[in-house]
Amino acid sequence: LTLGVMFWFHKDWNKNFLVFAALAWFLGYGSEVMGVHTGFPFGNYNYGPVLGIKLMEVPLMIGVNWLLLIYLTGSILNRLINIDWLAASIGAITMVSIDYAIEPVAIALDFWSWEGGIIPLSNYIGWFGVAFIIHMIYRKLQFKKENKIAVFLLANLVAFFLILNFIV
Template sequence: MSYRPLEKSESKIEKAVQGIQEHKSGLFKLIISVFYLVGIIGMSFPVLKPYFQALTPFHLLLSLGILLLFHSDWNRYFMGFSISAYLIGFGSEVLGVHTGFPFGNYEYGSVLGIKLLDVPLMIGVNWLLLVYLTGNLFEKRVDNDFLAAALGAGLMVIIDFIIEPVAIGLEFWSWEGEIIPLSNYMGWFVVAYFIHLIYRRAMFEKKNLISGFLLLNLIIFFAVLNFIL
């Protein structure tokens, strides 16, 4: 009996948060669209480009922040997934930079901010963001965890294919011999597939009102910059 008031209180809080999310989703969709449009414009003009390059880490953090604002189930499984996605993604990049496995031979520039072991800390954020966005897309559409993980990882490879020329042009990273190897995309698929399986098996509510819209804007952003840069 002593737990009922607490349970009712938590239920009211959850409903309040859900209500805010539903009413504010339109506003944040507008913010996302403006944010990415301004980014495209800023990257398009040589005089503004260096300033917008420097803002790239904040761009990633803001995108993740908005995504998490609309995440509702902050249980230990979600925290476990988030930490795992960050560490596995970051760790694979450290391995890649120092050994060439599993992505190929490359190195990071200074644009993405503070580095640890020659890899920007923001790279782990990038892995977490992309796995959440692509995983969320197939969450209700595909029942089989292994198929969903493969589809999510496949979509991440497509996104990486779009991102690569832009990232090189903006000096995020550079490849040995200026050639993007096939191993990059194969490595991306394998690492992404493993993290996607963790996402699928983690027991937390995955509904997110802003995820699909944010993913669409991210893809359009890099696709447009492919033609501009």
């Protein structure tokens, strides 16, 4: 639903945007497939049944999550920062911070589980690396990156997980 709302407010459906959306989904999803099967770049973990249909042991929804988070953080930072590597770095740090809030909820609700029940530091380092690469792609491809509802959607997503941290 959030992805649909985000797309509804996106106004520049050119080839570069479609390339970005496809790459964000495939790189995010692909990094998770690699992670589940090799432990790199995030550590050793497995997905539970909650996130829906899986392909290669990873829910297809995970690619949507990567696309959504990159686009929302990228859209917000695009208005604030003109230097690509700096915006990509801050975007990646923001995404690691969001993942930090998501992890306890995700584990409690069986989205995924970590080997030994411990979230490894490699998870956050991996999130930074993957997010940085996809953010750089977002920055380099030419399409209008303004989305009037991006701040609201990202704030809503973060609030959702922060509140759930006190409930689950």
